[in-house]
Amino acid sequence: MQRWRAELLERLRSCFVRTQTWQQATRYVSAVASDLPKRNGWTIAEHVGDRSPDRTQRLLNRAVWDGDEAMSLVRRFVVDGLGTAARRRRRGLVVGALDETGQQKRGAATCGVKRQYMGCAGRVDNGINTVHLSYVREQVGHALIGARQWIPAEQIDDPDTAQAMGLPADLRFRTKGQLAIDICTDAYADGVRFDVICGDEVYGGCTQLREFFEQQQQAYVLRVACTFLLDVGGGVRLTCQQAVKQLVGPRQWEVRSAGTGSKGQRWYAWAQIATASPRHLLLVRRHLGTGELAFHYCYLPEGQPTTMTRLIRAAGLRWPVEEDFEFGKDQFGLDQCQARLHTAIRRHTVLVMAALAICAVAAAQLRARTDTQAPPPAIPDQAPPADPGLIPLTVPETRRLLARLQHQPTPPDHAHHWSTWRRRHQARSRWFHQRTRLSRAYVLVN
Structure with missing residues (x-):
């Protein structure tokens, strides 16, 4: 693990004018990857041994x-590292997953702060939001590789507010869809290529973003609202909800898995609806228990496979960006930054992404050597294995081990003992969850 940490930090050295600043940045990355309960200027300074938070x-x-x-170098490190890990496995999909995450804030002095819907709070609250791009390699790993903070237009247009918040003089208002274009443009400039881009309704509903991907000949599977209009041919336009009612019969639903989760296969019913364009279609997901529908508008360039299986796999690979947010916040303090200026918030985000990238690449490249799980159950009443084995190293587990390597107050084998205990316990729990799912009867709700 130390090898991957040293490799990325050495790559980042070229971004710094002074060696002392680069050394402070390496200490910052180590601090956000440590066991600190809170990661802000004071706690990080104390952890790295500074006498005040000034540095x-x-x-x-x-x-x-x-x-x-620095963000570009983190991006290339993730792509190279996960690509190396992928060579040891069969070729899977490479997905770019777009989503935004927020941080609740008090007051009105922080750059980008506004009362808005905060996914982290599940309600309208005071806070900031940042659009992220996650690089996902199927069955290998994933990490954040791009970020742009959303800034309200009123803050950009008010010169006094813009100066107080440290906004660049040439900054222009961008919607979240437009920020996604900027992030993907940076990724393409670094040579990053995706089989499919995925995103939720915020991005699926952005016409400019969809047109950008089509100009790039980039396949996408984007969630859209039930009111999204489809051209189904013959001059007829229907909402997604109307299209399902009029064009999808009971026999057209197929129960398929959206991929393997920690508790087993994620089963849904799926149907697809053709549109007037041969390169566009609507993929509909139906929950087997509640009957709730989710709509994915899909674009597939000429020469790319149009199989339903491939689209379902892609749609199921959007969730890792949510996991990256969870890891970034819980393990590295992505949402614990107390900075207020635009540059400071962006720099904290980049350094947290660097720490996440180190652990994600390490976990991916060590996966084959650390995965000793017992075979999954085949029948609902199967007896549990005598030894459940160990789940592969995860990003949180890798972070814990890396933190112990850098700061070791306990005996050397103590961290390894607890890591092994946790992974064996998780393997056992995962086996029983999978067995429980085998006993469920998956039927369509009328």
């Missing part, structure tokens, strides 16, 4: 270093 605050606010280039 940490200078790193984020005033020091001369290129945050955009």
Whole structure:
């Protein structure tokens, strides 16, 4: 694990004018990957041995270093690292997953803060939102590789507010869909290629974003609202809801898995609806228990497979970006930044992404050597195995081990003992969850 940490931090060295600033950044990355319960300027400064938070605050606010280039290097590190791990497995889909995440804030002084819907709170609240792109390699791993903070137009248009928040003079208002275009443009410029791009309704409903992907000949599977209009031919336009009622019969639903989760296969009923365009279609997902529908508008360039299986696999690979947000916040303090200025928030985000990238690449490349799980159950009444084995190293487990390697107050084998205990316990729990799912009868709700 130390090898991957050293490799990325050495790559980042070129972004810094002064060696002392780069060294402070490496300490910052180590601190956000440590066991600190809260990761802010004061706690990080204390953890790295500084006598005050001044150096940490200078790193984020005033020091001369290129945050955009640092993000580019983190992106290339993730793509290279997961690509190396993927060579040891059969070729899977490479998916770019778009989503935004937020951080609740108090007051009105923080850059980008506004009362808005906060997914992290599940309600309208005061906070900031950032659009992210996650790089997902099927059955290998995933990590965040791009980020742009959403800034309200009123903050950009008010010169006094813009100056107080440290906004760049050339910054222009961008919707979340337009920020996604900027992030993907940066990724393409770095040579990153995706089989499919996925995103929720915020991105599926953005016409400009869909047109951008089609100009790039980029396949996408984007969630859209039930009111999204489809051209089904003959001059007829229907909403997704109307299209399902009029064009999908009971025999057209197929029960298929959206992929393997920690508790087994994720089963749904699926149907697809053709449109007037031969390169576009609507993929509909139906929950087997509640009957709730989800709609995915799909574009497939000329020469790419149009099988329903491939589209379902792609749709099922959007969830890792949510896992990246969970890891980023719980394990590395992505949402614990107390900075207020635009540059400081972006730099904290980049350094957290670097810490996440190190652990994600390490976990992916060690997966084959650390996965000793017993075979999954085949029948509902199967007896449990005597030894459930160990689940492969995860990002949280890798972070714990890396933190112990850098700061080891306990005996050397203590961290390894607890890591093994946790992974064996999780393997046993996973086996029983999978067996429970085998006993369920999957039927369509009328």
